[in-house]
Amino acid sequence: MFKFKKSSFVMTTVLAVGLLLSACSGNAANNNGGNAATNAGTETTAPAPEDKGSDKxxxxxxxxxxxxxxxxxxxxxxxxxxxxxxxxxxxxxxxxxxxxxxxxxxxxxxxxxxxxxxxxxxxxxxxxxxxxxxxxxxxxxxxxxxxxxxxxxxxxxxxxxGSDFVLEGQNAAKTMMELLGADKQVNIVELQGTVGASAANDRQKGFKEIVDGNPNYKIIKSQSGDFTRAKGKEVMEAFLKSDGKNIQAVYAHNDDMALGAIQAIEEYGLKPGTDIFVVSVDGIKPAFEAIRDGKLNVTVECNxxxxxxxxxxxxxxxxxxxxxxxxxxxxxxxxxxxxxxxxxxxxx
Amino acid sequence: MKLNLRINQNNIIILSTLLLIILLYGAGSVLYTGFFTWQVFFNLFIDNAYLIIVATGLAFVIITGGIDLSVASVVAFVSVVSAALLQEGMNAYAVMAICLLIGIMFGAAQGYLIQRFDLHPWIVTLAGMFLARGASYFITTQSIVIENATYTAISKFKINLVGSNFISVSVVIALAVVAIAIYVAKYTEFGRAVFAIGGSERSAVLMGLPVPRITVLVYTISGFCSALGGIVFTFYMLSGYNLHLMGMEMDAIAACVIGGILLTGGFGYLVGPLLGVICSGIIQTIVMYQGTLSSWWTKIAVGFLLFLFILLQRVIVIRRQRRRIISHAAGKPAPNGGDRRAPASV
Amino acid sequence: MSSIRKQAASIMHTKIIWPITALAAILLFNLFFVPGFFNIEIKNGHLFGSLIDILNRAAPIMVIAIGMTLVIAKEGIDISVGSVLAIAGAVAISLLGVVPLWMAVVAALIVGVLCGLWNGLLIAYLGIQPMVGTLILMTVGRGIAQLITEGKVLTTDDKAFGFIGKGFFLGLPFSIFIAAFVFLFVLYLKKRTALGLFLEATGTNKISSEYAGVEPRKIYLFVYIVCGLCAAIAGLLVSSNISSADANNAGLWIELDAILAVVIGGTSMRGGRFFLAGTVIGALFIQSLTTTIYSMGVPPERIMVVKAIVVIVVSLMQSDRFRRVFQQKNKQAVAG
Incomplete structure (x- = not known):
């Protein structure tokens, strides 16, 4: 027991010294930069010679x-x-x-x-x-x-x-109606972002504004998928079990949730993009790949x-x-x- | 004799924490320009005033051997309630009173469930955590800005200390809470009973202490401190938002432990949470001053510094204990108090 | 002698009856309020329905909760499981393209063991308090996972890997077989080996078990290693299910669910006796609750409150003292 403690102490000391050293060396460069910067910021020192005489x-x-x-x-x-x-x-x-x-x-x-x-x-x-x-x-x-x-x-x-989250939601809804036809009966399920997050609040608001203006379009279920693939898939699974063939479209507040939902739809035995229309926001690369594969219909870019x-x-x-x-x-x-x-x- | 030794052991942890804090701050000052200034030091208190208050309240619960996971949610809930009420145009002081009342009732209810039905504090306060967060979703999912004149005035009030360096009103409140807590723990019957329950609940009952009442009371204190922390946090933020402070309960618990309070109860010194908070505050400030770490390296650096801190603290304590045991073994048989910590892992 | 055994059996009985009641209650609720919840059909050669989903989704929580049960039985706690889960998933998926499948899986499991070893060393040999000891890995671990994935969501097309978390075997999700295997293995350890005796012994009374010749530190080390390994297995299940590793979000807050499952299952957080079957049922209960909430269309901002109420009700049901008070009140009411 005592032996262990001694060796552990040695080990700790070595570790601590090692960390301090690495911290010092790692920071040395940055520290210099920081110095130069703060000095320059106060405008009291002359510009350093390597700055080619130009400004700080x-x-x-x-x-x-x-x-x-x-x-x-x-x-x-x-x-x-x-x-x-x-x-x-x-x-x-x-x-x-x-x-x-x-x-x-x-x-x-x-x-x-x-x-x-x-x-x-x-x-x-x-x-x-x-x-x-x-x-x-x-x-x-x-x-x-x-x-x-x-x-x-x-x-x-x-x-x-930056961008306007409300506008993104509106664009998602408008594009959906354009592609599906405004007079078609469409039941939508919504995968929200994290409850309370402003991106979730505004994307929901913008989407709802447009959908509420068209009696043919209805949001039948809305649930939070926490902006993640895993939760998006889990929630979509539950939606499919409870509403199944009644769902014509999915609106996800981000691409990750939509990609999770696509997996759930496939495992349910339907074709995402064909049987169920999928629209999401963000425009990450995997979403574009999903559009290429015909599994995702629309992604609204958020740059x-x-x-x-x-x-x-x-x-x-x-x-x-x-x-x-x-x-x-x-x-x-x-x-x-x-x-x-x-x-x-x-x-x- | 035994009591003496225990207090000494607490002292070792507190002193080692203090020493390490000075070392850490020194390291930061050497490495980064502008680190060793009064304002940076004061900012540690300004930015963490709410955490100091919450952790100090939590310390009472932990000393009895319990835990309160609901603290962070209560702070968020209080911020949302205050913002919503102020938006309705209610008087600022009335809002504060309501918030404190909510905290007291919330804490008392948790304490009652834990004590009356012998439920484990982890579960009750976990439910409390969900409930407080959920209740603030009920009020609103949006974030509300506070424009009340009293709140903004308090929020922007600066108390100049050294030259133009300032602290906020919240810092004064936080330090007052710590001072009161130290007094209560050390010089009142209630404080001694709290330690007695943490040491051994059964003996405390046999000693004739009003264990049920005190158990409910410590959770009430924690609820009160969370609400007070919530008000201070509201000054700090001037907004109510239900996603505020996700996971802060872990920071509060960590602050207590770093400050030398034993999670199994019975040991601890009420200045500890303050030191713990300052320690993690310095770690964060160092990482921010570093300024080149990516997101993941930030996490790793914070965790590693925390690890190093705890490790050094343990090493100091273990070494001191061993010396004590050896010296005692040479003279008299080793006292109980020293033995108790030796078989590790508590 | 036999009466003692009988008594023990009856305690066991009462402990496990409450999680079962809770699970039954929630399923019954679904029977009435969620149409089609119990529908099970055969699709593409395997069983299909909400109940199957629950089994599949509960598997990761179950596996982690089993590991957590051992840790809690030792008066410990491991809040780093979520981060370990994320690391394991990230390791497996980032290695998949480079090395054969089995190597990626083994590597992920080894990483889990190492994480557990680290926790165990801090807690058993340095005497750091469990919650803070594992807090370190909780913070650092997620950073490491993000470092591995460079903050991106890594994806894989490997069908064989996907089988772990979403494949079907004998008509049932494959993940549930993994969970069952972990369960049986730990149950075997508990019931059939000397280690099992030590597991319960050191939790009940540390000092007396030390006198009995049990080296408590090794046991502590062991339970944290098992817990780390379980978290890594769960990491494989989760990442395989969505064919991707999300270092930022995978396993976030799962430690709370796992601890909840353990406690609902009847294991006391004060250590000592532990109930593996109870834990499994606790995990099933939590997942059923979640799935029910989703199928019912409870607004997302209400979920937290619903969860809080259910947790309080279930733990009150488990409390002997509450039942006693309740029974007394009933008697008084009848008498009055």
Missing amino acids: KIVLGFSQIGAESGWRDAETQSIKDTFGSDAQFELKFSDAQQKQENQIKAIRTFISQKVDAIALAPVVESGWETVLEEAKAANIPVFLLDRTVKVSDESLYTSFI PLLGPQLKQAILDFKEGKTLEKWIKSDEDVYFGQKAIDALPNRLY
Whole structure:
């Protein structure tokens, strides 16, 4: 027993030292960068010689929600690629693990590090007032990505770059009616996202607005599939067992749930895309492949590749141009041949 | 003699936690510019005030050998209730009173079920967790912004401490809660009874302590602290949202354990949760300052730092215990208190 | 002697009767309120219907809950199972294209054992409290799983792999055979080996079992390894069912369901005696509840409340004290 303890202590010490060393070496490079950046931020030091005499690096702090889906990941990657490859910029990335309080902490940290701009992909619309005021007081412009915030004073953020979830829901419904025919009797089951998530709320709202305007279309069941494949499949299985042949269409709040539902429909013995019309939102690559295979009918794009637009916005802001309050991301609705043509170019 | 030793053991954990916190903060200050400033230090308290309050309330439950998994949901529920009521135009102080009342009733109900019907706290509070989350879905699935003047005023009120560095009202509330908790645990009959129940419920009954009443009471305290934490959190966020703080109960429990409170009950020091919260706060701040970690490396880094912390803490404690056992073995027979922890895993 | 055995049998009997009642109640409810719930037909050469779905869906929870039962019997808890599940799925699917199927499966299982070993070492040999010890792997584990998949949802077309989680054998889902195998294996350990005796002994009284010559640490280590292995098996089932590994979401919150299944099954969280059959029924109950909620069309924002009420009612039914109070009240009512 004692022997073990001794050896374990040695082991621990070695581990601890090892970690500290690796942390130091790993951070050394970053630390220097951080130094340069913060110094530059205060504009007291002369630009470093290797900066070719041009202006200082622009430090961008990016607070991301997390990595809960492939879509989110594509967004992170787009930002990292855009700013990582550009010597003009330095990116500070912070992952909030789905928690708003972590995002607020991250923004506070960015402020204390005196970054030049903050990009925020808010996990929810509300609750940003206090911390955004702190950012404004520190004269740091804040750019919102993919979802906006509810604040009493719109000057708290510079611009919002992203899409409109309500519009996505509306487009999903409109395209469905276009392709199926507005006078056909259609019973729809809906696979919602995580209860309370704003993407789920708004995509439901937009879809319902259009469907309610047509008496032939009815949402007969609506259940949360938590934005995941596994839950989407499980819920769809239950729907098929209880309503079976009565279902003509599925509307999923994201592609992952739709892909799960497609599996459930196949295992039930029906043909997704033919027997049951499937429409979803996001436009990830596997969804395009499913359209090619005839299993998915429509995907409404929600573009995660916001890096280039964000970069342009920051540069414009630095030059003193006035920015639009809402910079809409480039988005489209894909189905049929259009989707198949677009497939080779899909990045995520 | 025995009692003395126990308090000493608590001291070791608290002191080692404190030492490690200083080390961790020192490491952060050496590695990152702008880390060693008053505001960063104060931010640890500002950002975690609600967690300090919740964890301190939870500590009472844990010391009796119970657990409360509903805390995070209650905080979220309180935020939604406050936001909804304020939206209706209710007076801010009335809203706060209602929230505290909800917390007290919720906690008392859980305590009653646990005590009266001998249900396991895990299950009752797990149901409580579902119930509080579910109840806030009933109110709304949207997030509500709070525009009430009193709430925004409190939220934005800054207390300047050192130069222009500030703390918020919430920090004062949190520190007051910790101070009261330390006093209650150490100097009141109730506090001693809590420890007695955690040590051995049967002996506590035989000692004639009002075990049922105290059991209900600790859950009520936890409910109250969750509600108070919820109000403080509402100041912090100025919004009500039912997906707030998913999984925060684990942070609160971890804070208690890192602060040296034994999950099997009977041991603990009420300043512990505060230290535990600060520790995880520093870990998070370091990871944020690092600024290049991808999502998954963030998780791994946070977990690994947590592991390292707990490991070092254990090593310090085990070594001290061993020395004590050896020194005692040389003189007198080893006392019970030292033996109790030796066979690992509690 | 025989009376003691009889008594023991009757305790066992009362312990398991409550989860069975709960399961029966929910099935009965379905009989009346969900038309077609009990329909079982033969489609594509296998049985087909809601009940079969429940069996298939309950398999992962069942497997994890069996492992969890052992851990809980040792006064422990393992909240890292969800993350281990995600790692195992990610390992299996990321290896599938590279190595043969059996190797990918074995690799996933080995990873599960390693995760269990890690937990066990922290808890048994370093004396870290179980909830916090496993909290570390819960956090790190999901990060590792995401690292393996690079945050993406990995997919596979491997038909043989898909068979594990959605194939049918003798007309029944194959996953249920795996769950049954795990159940029987652990039951065998418990009933027929000396290890089984130790399993229950160290939980009931640590110090006395130490005097009896049982080395408790090895037992602790063992149960966490089994739990890790079970989580890995569940990971294979889940990832095979959807033919993809979703490191971000696979097994999220499954530890709560598993613990619930164990407790509904009658095993006390204070350690000691454990009831494997009860756990299995508990898992079936939880899945039946979920499937019922989906088929009934309960609005998603109500699910949490429904679940909370059901959990409270079931645990009240199990409580001896509650029944006593209830019976007394009834008597008083009759008398008055």
